[in-house]
Amino acid sequence: MFKIFWITQDDELPKDGLEVEIMENEEEILDEEVGQVALDVLESSENVFIIAPVSGVEYEDIDVSIHKTILTIKWHRDKTPEYNIEGVIIRNSECFWGKFVRNVILPENLAINKIKAYMQNNLLVITIPKLKFDTKNIKINKVES
Numbered sequence: 001m002f003k004i005f006w007i008t009q010d011d012e013l014p015k016d017g018l019e020v021e022i023m024e025n026e027e028e029i030l031d032e033e034v035g036q037v038a039l040d041v042l043e044s045s046e047n048v049f050i051i052a053p054v055s056g057v058e059y060e061d062i063d064v065s066i067h068k069t070i071l072t073i074k075w076h077r078d079k080t081p082e083y084n085i086e087g088v089i090i091r092n093s094e095c096f097w098g099k100f101v102r103n104v105i106l107p108e109n110l111a112i113n114k115i116k117a118y119m120q121n122n123l124l125v126i127t128i129p130k131l132k133f134d135t136k137n138i139k140i141n142k143v144e145s
Helices: none
Strands: 003-005 017-021 040-043 047-053 063-067 068-077 098-105 117-122 123-130
Touching: 047 068, 068 123
Parallel strands: 017 063
Antiparallel strands: 003 017, 040 047, 047 123, 063 068, 068 098, 117 123
16 A cells, blocks of 8 residues: 655645555445546546546545555535535535545556645546656668578
8 A cells, every 4th residue: 555645735744645555356246326527537648537526525535546556536425414404405416425436547647656646626536657668769680691
């Protein structure tokens, strides 16, 4: 297990970071209803970025793990106290409350040990650098027969 460090724009590290667990066994099967959040996967020449809106969740409540080439993001969002007010009538219900799980299949050319994450404006941003390989031109010799 290693930590994804919480990075702010000022590059300050807090006391706690997001823990990332590299799984050896298959993920457990969830029997209850689980929400899935929409997310964006971006790629530059040097990094892969995963951006997920996680409103209503503190960063320490988010579990990020990697099993082979699958990145899994999990969290739980509880209803706000307003739902428990006696006599409250729900007129419209579109929000999902409870467990969220999202899996992302990653390419194999990533430096998983250098993964970083931060939260800003209720967005979780995960940055995974690409592995860098040296390029070399190979001279082809002509063989005389």
